[in-house]
Amino acid sequence: xxxxxxxxxxxxxxxxxxxxxxxxxxxxxxxxxxxxxxxxxxxxxxxxxxxxxxxxxxxxxxxxxxxxxxxxxxxxxxxxxxxxxxxxxxxxxxxxxxxxxxxxxxxxxxxxxxxxxxxxxxxxxxxxxxxxxxxxxxxxxxxxxxxxxxxxxxxxxxx
Amino acid sequence: xxxxxxxxxxxxxxxxxxxxxxxxxxxxxxxxxxxxxxxxxxxxxxxxxxxxxxxxxxxxxxxxxxxxxxxxxxxxxxxxxxxxxxxxxxxxxxxxxxxxxxxxxxxxxxxxxxxxxxxxxxxxxxxxxxxxxxxxxxxxxxxxxxxxxxxxxxxxxxx
DNA sequence: CGGTGTAGTTCGCCGTACGAATTATCCGTT
DNA sequence: AACGGATAATTCGTACGGCGAACTACACCG
Numbered sequence: 001x002x003x004x005x006x007x008x009x010x011x012x013x014x015x016x017x018x019x020x021x022x023x024x025x026x027x028x029x030x031x032x033x034x035x036x037x038x039x040x041x042x043x044x045x046x047x048x049x050x051x052x053x054x055x056x057x058x059x060x061x062x063x064x065x066x067x068x069x070x071x072x073x074x075x076x077x078x079x080x081x082x083x084x085x086x087x088x089x090x091x092x093x094x095x096x097x098x099x100x101x102x103x104x105x106x107x108x109x110x111x112x113x114x115x116x117x118x119x120x121x122x123x124x125x126x127x128x129x130x131x132x133x134x135x136x137x138x139x140x141x142x143x144x145x146x147x148x149x150x151x152x153x154x155x156x157x158x159x
Numbered sequence: 160x161x162x163x164x165x166x167x168x169x170x171x172x173x174x175x176x177x178x179x180x181x182x183x184x185x186x187x188x189x190x191x192x193x194x195x196x197x198x199x200x201x202x203x204x205x206x207x208x209x210x211x212x213x214x215x216x217x218x219x220x221x222x223x224x225x226x227x228x229x230x231x232x233x234x235x236x237x238x239x240x241x242x243x244x245x246x247x248x249x250x251x252x253x254x255x256x257x258x259x260x261x262x263x264x265x266x267x268x269x270x271x272x273x274x275x276x277x278x279x280x281x282x283x284x285x286x287x288x289x290x291x292x293x294x295x296x297x298x299x300x301x302x303x304x305x306x307x308x309x310x311x312x313x314x315x316x317x318x
Numbered sequence: 319c320g321g322t323g324t325a326g327t328t329c330g331c332c333g334t335a336c337g338a339a340t341t342a343t344c345c346g347t348t
Numbered sequence: 349a350a351c352g353g354a355t356a357a358t359t360c361g362t363a364c365g366g367c368g369a370a371c372t373a374c375a376c377c378g
Contacts, residue, residue, distance in 0.1 A: 009294035009308065011286050012274045015181050016306035017297045022178040024220055036333060036366095053357060061183055066335045068358055073333070090343045090356040115171045121299035122292065127170050130292040133285055135168035138176045140280035147175035149168065195335095195364065212326055225366045227327055232364070249325045249374045 018118075025114040033107055039074050040111070043096065043104035044147050046080060050095035059144040079103060112150060177277075184273040192266055198233050199270070202255065202263035203306050205239060209254035218303040238262060271309060 009017075023037070030040035045051065045059060053071070057064045071094055074080045079100030085091035096104055119127055137143075168176075182196075189199035204210065204218060212230070216223045230253055233239045238259030244250035255263055278286055296302075 006294075006298055007308075009290060009297060011278055011290035011293075012271045013304075013306045013308055014290045014293035014297055015177070015274050015277070016185070016270075017302040017304070018174070018293045019178045019181040019185075020305050021296070021300050021302050022174050023182070026175070026178075038334070054355085062334090063336055064357065065337075065359080069334075085356095088344070088356075090341095092357070111175075112171050115174050118174070118296055118300055119170055121295055126292055126295075129288060130296075131168060131170035131173045133281065133289040133292070134170075134173035134177045135165075136280055136285075137180070137278055137289075138168060138173055139165055141180050141277055143176040143180050145172075145176070146179050147172045149166075149172055197365070213324085221365090222367055223326065224328080224368075228365075231327095244325095247325075247375070249372095251326070 021118050022115055025118060026111055029107055029111040029114055032110070033103060034077075035103070035107060038070055039077075039079070040107050041146060042070060042074055043079060043100060044108055044111075045145075046094060046096045046100070047104050047108060048145065048148055050083065050093040052085065052091050052093055054091075056094060059146065061144075074100075108148075111147075180277050181274055184277060185270055188266055188270040188273055191269070192262060193236075194262070194266060197229055198236075198238070199266050200305060201229060201233055202238060202259060203267055203270075204304075205253060205255045205259075206263050206267060207304065207307055209242065209252040211244070211250050211252055213250075215253060218305065220303075233259075267307075270306075 026040065027037045030037045033040075035043070041060065042056070045056065051059070053064055053067050056062075056071075057067050060067070062070070071080060071082065075082065078097060080094050081097050081100075083093045083095055085093050119130065122130065185199065186196045189196045192199075194202070200219065201215070204215065210218070212223060212226050215221075215230075216226050219226070221229070230239060230241065234241065237256060239253050240256050240259075242252045242254055244252050278289065281289065
């Protein structure tokens, strides 16, 4: 009756529970730098390039009104800046400040390390397979690029 | 220069971005039933059995003080109940109410469906491989059982 | 029986997230 | 050029989420 051992794990529980782990790792990395996970995510998105509020809203899946506050708070912390768009007076471009770029890089690297460590128990080939399969899921569902690719040969055991 | 096509995706971005997808699916399934994602997660945990506040705190990775409020709100909605522990007067067992069990099941099924759909582009063998690899990640890191296994042969295309 | 630890709650604070309403601008039509 | 419908953001009010510190009440060990 009482089964304490975990049998084979289905794909859905596996996704949910690994999501739980990644969320935790992400939150820890943020926390350690005085960031909230949301602010960390915002910084990671902006590492690619500046975006408008509407674009961020779409990428992050948040109401625009939610974004106003998030950017407000992050701006108050000196990490991002609202730049006015030359082509559209209404619009705004949210960009990293110098300090924000530094902190973003630190956060990004730490989050990478922590998340990479989650898969530390897998061999190189297994990691590659996992990346490929999850990559398919990501592209199939057009997941926004909320986390950029690491620079060349940084990731991990890249032989 | 401008590369719009996504090349091979590294394991870390793949994990982060699939996490993003799962979070979204989970939130959508909750939202549709007037639940917050946190309340949905609480219900899913309690589908296994009642737990004490301390246990829930550990499983969900939340401060105990955070849990008090979450259970308060969920209790106010009539979905869970605080039962007193016979062996320890201080302690409390949080259990699903009848209505909570029904809603939990609905939410659970819907979340399963949505998350399963994320991997709809993979073939049966690929799904199995993905489940096995993520399962390793989950067990290696001792991820708490925040989402139970589906009942026999419910998951999906199970031949 | 007294002291130490544990289970939960309370409190104050701030961040997160939403929808509805608002402001300002853009742009296609006429 | 003027109108009117989209669009970009913000504001406002509300509710939830999450934490640490301080607290209450009980358990357990000696």
